[in-house]
Amino acid sequence: MAAQSSNVIEIRGLVNRFGPQVLHDGLDLDVRRGEVLGVVGGSGTGKSVLLRTIIGLNRPAAGDIRVLGRLTRELDDEAWRKLQTRWGVLFQNGALFSSLTVAENIQAPMRERGDLPPELMEELAGLKIKLVGLPVEAGGKYPSQLSGGMKKRAGLARALALDPEILFLDEPTAGLDPIGAADFDQLIRSLQQSLGLTVVMITHDLDSLVTICDRIAVLVDKKVKVGTLDELMRDTHPWIQSYFHGPRARAAGIVVG
Amino acid sequence: MADQPGWIKLVQGPDGAELRAGGAWIVEHAAALDRLIAETAKAAPPKGLDLAEVTLLDSAGAWLLARATSQGEAGAVPWLNLAAEFQPLAERVLAAGPKVTPERPRPRTFVDWVADVGEGAEEVFSETLDLVAFFGEFVLALGRVILRPRRFRWKPLLVHIEQTGINALPIVGLISFLVGVVLAYQGADQLRRFGAQIFTVNMVGVSVLREMGILLTAIVVAGRSGSAFTAQIGTMQVSEEVDALRTMGLDPMEVLAIPRVAALVISLPLLTFFADLMGLLGGGVMCVLLVDITFSQYLGLLNNAVTATHFWVGMVKAPVFAILIALVGCFEGLRVSGSAESVGKMTTRSVVEGIFLVIIFDALFSVLFSILSI
Structure with missing residues (x-):
């Protein structure tokens, strides 16, 4: 494969600004192969914008983004499309196409490739449905017939449709009840291990950070600070301090006492 | 190295036929692999599937192999020599079971069409x-x-x-x-x-x-x-x-x-x-x-x-x-x-x-x- 480097994503000097407001200013970030990286930050610090910039929905004002060894801004349409098949994205509310059934939703990216026989696509869609822990019958249902948690799983199945190497998740556990959220965390972890995925997840869920993230990237002062939970706990930045030592962190069992 | 597309073939050994697969069994080659499997003769059930030469495997590839060897059914062909790094994936895919195809909606008949007309009329009335x-x-x-x-x-x-x-x-x-x-x-x-x-x-x-x-x-x-x-x-x-x-x-x-x-x-x-x-x-x-x-x-x-x-x-x-x-x-x-x-x-x-x-x-x-x- 092209990228033998241990970093699947390398961001250097990223600048994002909207009008006079600067969101990211010289942001550097590396995502290592096979890790689960949690991205946290206060509201309006540009977590979603960072994710959208990596996947090409937002053009940065400056900076280099290398995904799987390819410099994204230099790619032509063809190469870009090829690169896009190597990652999957789960949007916050699943972003399932409401006019298609779950199985058709999962087949949508496969159809885009154009060369897979229909029976195989159906079988693979069924396989993904099983992999994310949905019952097979869910494949014939429309998104409006699913609960919030099932929508997320279906969205995850679609993100996995083409067996991507990188999985981007935007607040995967938001809106789920604590049991559903814990299940979803475990699902992500086990899929990550069995399918050999690299996962980048935006999250507000401290439980997710503790249970499944290998490293955490904190967006502060228009840059990121990356480290393991233990490293960040010792960080002296006031926002990080209050984030990891607040009452909710205590409830999540990060801080004892 | 790893980009060699996957292959599968039937090898006649001293003690019966054996399937051998290798190369990259990934979704990128899935269409070709699907055809290849269909072509591979299944005259006598092989005694096993040797996966020692598989260099890349993803869930689509694993599924194709599982289907080719009727995993999860009677007469399944055992998998041999799969590289350790692919073991968790294989287990996961096999755990999904053999029946994964979601039910396709029943084809529409004349009766459905008549029912549609009736429903439509009722809807107009109630609306x-x-x-x-x-x-x-x-x-x-x-x-x-x-x-x-x-x-x-x-x-x-x-x-x-x-x-x-x-x-x-x-x-x-x-x-x-x-x-x-x-x-x-x-x-x-x-x-x-x-x-x-x-x-x-x-x-x-x-x-x-x-x-x-x-x-x-x-x-x-x-x-x-x-x-x-x-x-x-x-x-x-x-x-x-x-x-x-x-x-x-x-x-x-x-x-x-x-x-x-x-x-x-x-x-x-x-x-x-x-x-x-x-x-x-x-x-x-x-x-x-x-x-x-x-x-x-x-x-x-x-x-x-x-x-x-x-x-x-x-x-x-x-x-x-x-x-x-x-x-x-x-x-x-x-x-x-x-x-x-x-x-x-x-x-x-x-x-x-x-x-x-x-x-x-x-x-x-x-x-x-x-x-x-x-």
Whole structure:
């Protein structure tokens, strides 16, 4: 494969600004192969914008983004499309196409490739449905017939449709009840291990950070600070301090006492 | 190294046949691999599948291999020598079980088609009832507002008058002008054969004032404002704004429907008046060019040809059409259910139903006027 480097994503000097407001200013970030990286930050610090910039929905004002060894801004349409098949994205509310059934939703990216026989696509869609822990019958249902948690799983199945190497998740556990959220965390972890995925997840869920993230990237002062939970706990930045030592962190069992 | 596409073949060993697979078994090559598996002879069940040479494996590849070796069924062919790094993936895929294909919807039969017709008819019936009920609710809400005029919302009324009336002036004016032109042109052409060209003026005057002005305006407004009402209210429905209104004890009918209906009842007659003027102007321009009269002669003839009755016959329909269009627009908007798709569906429906009702009522008015000999 092209990228033998241990970093699947390398961001250097990223600048994002909207009008006079600067969101990211010289942001550097590396995502290592096979890790689960949690991205946290206060509201309006540009977590979603960072994710959208990596996947090409937002053009940065400056900076280099290398995904799987390819410099994204230099790619032509063809190469870009090829690169896009190597990652999957789960949007916050699943972003399932409401006019298609779950199985058709999962087949949508496969159809885009154009060369897979229909029976195989159906079988693979069924396989993904099983992999994310949905019952097979869910494949014939429309998104409006699913609960919030099932929508997320279906969205995850679609993100996995083409067996991507990188999985981007935007607040995967938001809106789920604590049991559903814990299940979803475990699902992500086990899929990550069995399918050999690299996962980048935006999250507000401290439980997710503790249970499944290998490293955490904190967006502060228009840059990121990356480290393991233990490293960040010792960080002296006031926002990080209050984030990891607040009452909710205590409830999540990060801080004892 | 790893990019060599996957392969599978049947090898005859000393103690029976064995399948051997290698290369990259990944979704990128899935179509080719699927064909390859179909081609690999399965004369005698092989004693195993040797996966030692597989360099890359993803869930699609694992699935293809699982299917080729009937995993999870009787007579499954065991997998051998799979690299340790792919073990978790293989386990995961095999755990999904052999039956993963979701049920395909049953093909449609003639009976389904007949059932569809029946359902459609029933839906039309129940929707008509709902619309009548909605009208009733509207009248009740209107009664409440009239009894307590303070509750009337003036600002949205003005906003909607601007959006449905003033902003529609250019398009309504242009269409009416052009229809006046077309009427006069066609009329002059036909009437010339009888030497009755001069009656073109009568024809333009009567048809624009009685029918064309109001009908065209109503159709344009149904397409422009009826759809806008549905889309606005429908979007509010999707984002749960309508529910929020209800929770605050505000009646959506009072807050959303009444200002819109009232605005259209005010702006549609005004638009119709404007459309009448533009239609007569377009007809006049054409008469001057084709019938050899001056514009002041045209006005004189027009004055003789039409009476105030003709004008009022057209005008009296305007508020009725306004109520129909606005009510249907609000009704369909409030019927939007959760999804974005349903906003689009209901908007289309609102325009079609609006125009349909306008034309039905126009026909009813014609019958009424002919009974009254107006």
